[in-house]
Amino acid sequence: MDKALRHRIIGLAFLFAVMLLSIPSFAQPARPAVPTDIIGEWRLENNEDDTTAQPPLGDYTGIPFNDAGRMRSDTTPESIWGTPEYQCRPHSAPHQWRGLGGARILKEQDPLTREASVYHIQFMRSLDRPIFMDGRPHPPAWAPHTWTGFSTGQWIGNTLKITTTHLKDGYLKRGGPQTSDMYSMTEYLTRHGDILSIVTVIDDPIYMEEPYVHSTTYAYDPTSVVNTETCNASAFAENGGTNRHWVPHFLPGQNKAWTEWLKNEPWVPEVAVRGGAKTIYPEYRSTLTGGLNLAALNVPMSKSAFAPNQRVASQSPKDGQVHVMPVQGNIYMLVADGVNITASIGPDGVMLVNTGTAEMSQKVLTTLNELVNNVMASPTPNRCFGTRCPGTWGWSSPYVNAVINSPATPKPIRYIANTSGMAEHIGGNEKLASSGFFPRGGGFGTAVANPGRAASVVAHENVLVRMSTAKPPAPAAAMPTDTFFDELHKMPNFVNGEAVIFYSAPAANTDGDSLVFFRGSEVIAAGNVFSTVSYPVIELDKGGSIQGVIGGLNKILDIAVAEYRSQGGTLVIPGHGRLSDTADVASYRNMMVMIHDRIKDMVDKNMTLAQVKAARPTMDFDGRYGSTTGSWTTDMFIEAAYRSIKEKK
Amino acid sequence: MRSRTLLLVFAATLFATTIATAQRGGGGGAGRGAAPAARQSAPIDLTGYWVSMITEDWKLRMVTPGKGVYDALVLNPAGRKAADSWDPATDEKSGDLCKAYGAPALMRLPTRLRITWENDNTLRIDADTGTQTRLFYFGASAPPAGEPALQGRSVAQWELAAGQRGQPAAGNLKVTTTNLKAGYIRKNGAPYSDKTTVTEYVDLHALPNGDQYISITTRVEDPVYFSRTMTNTTDFKKLPNATGWNPTPCSVR
Numbered sequence: 001m002d003k004a005l006r007h008r009i010i011g012l013a014f015l016f017a018v019m020l021l022s023i024p025s026f027a028q029p030a031r032p033a034v035p036t037d038i039i040g041e042w043r044l045e046n047n048e049d050d051t052t053a054q055p056p057l058g059d060y061t062g063i064p065f066n067d068a069g070r071m072r073s074d075t076t077p078e079s080i081w082g083t084p085e086y087q088c089r090p091h092s093a094p095h096q097w098r099g100l101g102g103a104r105i106l107k108e109q110d111p112l113t114r115e116a117s118v119y120h121i122q123f124m125r126s127l128d129r130p131i132f133m134d135g136r137p138h139p140p141a142w143a144p145h146t147w148t149g150f151s152t153g154q155w156i157g158n159t160l161k162i163t164t165t166h167l168k169d170g171y172l173k174r175g176g177p178q179t180s181d182m183y184s185m186t187e188y189l190t191r192h193g194d195i196l197s198i199v200t201v202i203d204d205p206i207y208m209e210e211p212y213v214h215s216t217t218y219a220y221d222p223t224s225v226v227n228t229e230t231c232n233a234s235a236f237a238e239n240g241g242t243n244r245h246w247v248p249h250f251l252p253g254q255n256k257a258w259t260e261w262l263k264n265e266p267w268v269p270e271v272a273v274r275g276g277a278k279t280i281y282p283e284y285r286s287t288l289t290g291g292l293n294l295a296a297l298n299v300p301m302s303k304s305a306f307a308p309n310q311r312v313a314s315q316s317p318k319d320g321q322v323h324v325m326p327v328q329g330n331i332y333m334l335v336a337d338g339v340n341i342t343a344s345i346g347p348d349g350v351m352l353v354n355t356g357t358a359e360m361s362q363k364v365l366t367t368l369n370e371l372v373n374n375v376m377a378s379p380t381p382n383r384c385f386g387t388r389c390p391g392t393w394g395w396s397s398p399y400v401n402a403v404i405n406s407p408a409t410p411k412p413i414r415y416i417a418n419t420s421g422m423a424e425h426i427g428g429n430e431k432l433a434s435s436g437f438f439p440r441g442g443g444f445g446t447a448v449a450n451p452g453r454a455a456s457v458v459a460h461e462n463v464l465v466r467m468s469t470a471k472p473p474a475p476a477a478a479m480p481t482d483t484f485f486d487e488l489h490k491m492p493n494f495v496n497g498e499a500v501i502f503y504s505a506p507a508a509n510t511d512g513d514s515l516v517f518f519r520g521s522e523v524i525a526a527g528n529v530f531s532t533v534s535y536p537v538i539e540l541d542k543g544g545s546i547q548g549v550i551g552g553l554n555k556i557l558d559i560a561v562a563e564y565r566s567q568g569g570t571l572v573i574p575g576h577g578r579l580s581d582t583a584d585v586a587s588y589r590n591m592m593v594m595i596h597d598r599i600k601d602m603v604d605k606n607m608t609l610a611q612v613k614a615a616r617p618t619m620d621f622d623g624r625y626g627s628t629t630g631s632w633t634t635d636m637f638i639e640a641a642y643r644s645i646k647e648k649k
Numbered sequence: 650m651r652s653r654t655l656l657l658v659f660a661a662t663l664f665a666t667t668i669a670t671a672q673r674g675g676g677g678g679a680g681r682g683a684a685p686a687a688r689q690s691a692p693i694d695l696t697g698y699w700v701s702m703i704t705e706d707w708k709l710r711m712v713t714p715g716k717g718v719y720d721a722l723v724l725n726p727a728g729r730k731a732a733d734s735w736d737p738a739t740d741e742k743s744g745d746l747c748k749a750y751g752a753p754a755l756m757r758l759p760t761r762l763r764i765t766w767e768n769d770n771t772l773r774i775d776a777d778t779g780t781q782t783r784l785f786y787f788g789a790s791a792p793p794a795g796e797p798a799l800q801g802r803s804v805a806q807w808e809l810a811a812g813q814r815g816q817p818a819a820g821n822l823k824v825t826t827t828n829l830k831a832g833y834i835r836k837n838g839a840p841y842s843d844k845t846t847v848t849e850y851v852d853l854h855a856l857p858n859g860d861q862y863i864s865i866t867t868r869v870e871d872p873v874y875f876s877r878t879m880t881n882t883t884d885f886k887k888l889p890n891a892t893g894w895n896p897t898p899c900s901v902r
Contacts, residue, residue: 281702
């Protein structure tokens with residue numbers, strides 16, 4: 001071997017050795033996107049905020065409550081759980097990690113990539129809670145809220161960040177401090193060996209001065225079992241179960257028991273138990289020792305991540321657009337510049353409940369036509385093969401005919417129901433009814449020219465009275481063609497394969513309100529009796545009253561049935577706001593009863609309207625439903641409630 | 650000449666390999682060559698001022714609970730017996746005022762923290778309550794254990810998160826503290842012994858409202874006074890500056 005060759009071999013050997021040294025690093029596979037698996041059975045390490053017992057009534061220590069949060073919690077007793085609509089509700093989302101019974105985390109995988117597509121978290125008193133990891137967006141603001149909300153997840157280093165929206169109102173701690181239904185929840189799950197740390201951020205500016213951050217710790221325990229708590233639906237309401245509409249609550253100032261627990265924990269200063277952001281910073285101690293006045297105390301308070309009034313309003317966007325929300329069965333919800341329209345679409349054609357404003361009627365019609373075409377006339381792939389696909393009228397190339405077949409033209413609007421005579425719900429009647437066709441009258445199946453060439457408009461007779469006596473009266477083509485006066489009115493035939501029933505809501509917003517129940521689809525169009533964005537508009541001069549609104553809400557609750565655990569099932573389309581269910585209506589009804597009783601108590605004490613307004617009987621709900629501007633303010637609502645109570649008295 | 654060329658190729662390859670390996674960095678395991686200093690390899694920045702948010706166990710942290718209140722603790726009979734004999738006057742008389750400010754309990758007290766790098770491999774945590782200082786030593790920088798101390802001897806390490814290449818480093822801090830002097834896990838005299846070990850995990854979270862939080866998961870193991878490991882997580886919010894920093898001496902009550 002010559003010297004050059006030897007050098008070449010040695011050199012190549014060195015190169016090869018260096019390459020070998022490099023290979024283990026370069027060849028290692030990309031590290032997984034999900035760093036630490038969190039699936040399994042977890043046991044609560046109960047070394048923080050002892051959760052083994054019921055938190056004492058009135059203990060708000062550590063909670064950055066504002067005045068509204070305190071008032072809401074002081075006036076809401078735990079016995080609210082005894083109402084039929086709440087007796088099966090699971091723990092609210094903020095309390096789930098602190099509830100007893102452990103937690104189970106499961107994982108769904110993408111079958112191709114085996115990436116985690118969904119985590120599922122389960123607790124003893126909970127529904128299954130999916131955490132979507134596939135990057136999907138959150139639903140629109142007008143989508144329903146649930147007890148566990150809608151959650152998406154994202155790994156950030158070792159931490160799974162979970163963002164949850166669309167939550168129902170509930171409580172922070174079992175049976176105690178309340179939340180609104182506008183809060184967001186962000187959780188950070190980090191696994192350290194066999195310990196899982198969960199940091200929870202509850203951002204509820206309706207009831208809190210700053211986001212509420214706390215943490216909980218779990219230990220991995222494969223031997224633990226997460227049971228499920230069944231609900232036997234026994235009636236155990238405070239009144240003994242004899243009045244299904246009873247709403248237990250305290251009048252403001254009536255709950256005197258909230259300091260009872262201090263007898264057992266005498267070292268806790270009474271002044272601190274009301275909570276508030278200032279109380280959770282270390283410098284608060286200086287106020288306890290008398291060194292500083294609470295009002296003079298400055299703390300580095302944080303802000304909410306969102307503006308509550310915008311979040312409320314986003315459920316009912318006044319954006320000049322028509323948004324479509326599929327509901328269930330035949331039913332779709334159209335959000336038309338903030339006003340909800342219900343559409344039943346099927347083989348019989350279209351039935352609308354309300355038509356929105358006149359200004360939006362063309363856009364509603366355009367959107368509706370597109371929707372109907374999509375639902376009823378979309379081409380579908382041929383599923384007709386071989387001998388199982390004979391020609392209906394004899395053999396005539398059924399395979400190819402099925403492919404080239406053009407769907408039938410969708411049927412037009414047949415019926416329009418009006419839940420009241422309010423302009424925002426009847427404004428589109430003229431245009432939309434005229435675009436439809438209901439084969440009315442005429443002999444031998446032939447429709448008469450007018451009004452037979454338009455859709456049938458159905459409403460309580462007082463709607464017709466209001467529309468015809470208005471100045472100027474509504475156009476003839478907008479008027480109800482079919483009216484009823486009874487407390488219950490059935491459509492004479494099935495519509496799109498289901499019964500449709502009108503329930504009168506006497507003296508609610510007006511004297512002509514009704515609810516429309518689609519019995520097969522399990523959907524109630526509630527009209528203005530129910531709103532998720534404002535207090536109910538009560539037109540006293542048109543026969544409305546707060547008692548009638550409560551009656552209408554109770555009627556909805558009588559008809560509706562929850563699917564499971566006090567959520568889902570019969571869905572309710574409000575006049576304004578998000579798609580809802582029984583628990584949402586119950587929450588609104590409870591509020592109305594509480595406000596009614598507060599104002600009635602003041603009326604009974606001979607307080608003037610000015611005194612009632614000054615007493616702020618709606619203070620704990622104003623951040624959620626109130627307004628100081630616009631066509632329906634909190635003052636107007638209080639006045640309407642006051643006058644309707646006083647008149648009835 | 651040819652062999653010189655080969656040698657150059659070899660040297661260049663070795664250099665490139667070294668650079669590539671260094672650029673990959675992290676990985677959690679011991680790399681080849683000298684490890685970068687803890688400050689440089691920190692996956693999260695913990696420095697700054699932080700305030701503890703007393704949103705949980707308020708009644709047990711913001712104010713000193715009465716003697717005999719052991720809620721949420723894991724005392725065994727010996728621990729209860731020792732706690733029941735607590736006499737604050739005795740501590741005051743002896744001048745032993747800081748027994749509730751030791752490493753197992755300090756982070757749970759209402760306090761502000763100032764976190765700085767003492768040097769490249771030592772993270773310093775000052776607490777204004779009790780005017781306490783903890784030092785977290787990375788790698789071999791920890792001094793040998795001496796006399797047991799209130800804050801013990803804390804050895805720290807970064808726990809790097811697995812992640813895709815090209816993503817910024819992420820992870821958390823793990824701290825193990827031993828060599829502790831006995832003290833109180835709660836100000837009302839609930840004890841921990843000098844056999845106690847504290848393991849802490851520090852995570853950094855960015856909240857939707859722009860706040861930054863550190864969450865310290867603390868596991869306290871005491872074979873003398875505890876029936877099992879005590880675990881909790883304590884949350885601190887980052888502050889923009891030193892406003893509110895208020896060093897105060899230890900107090901017994």
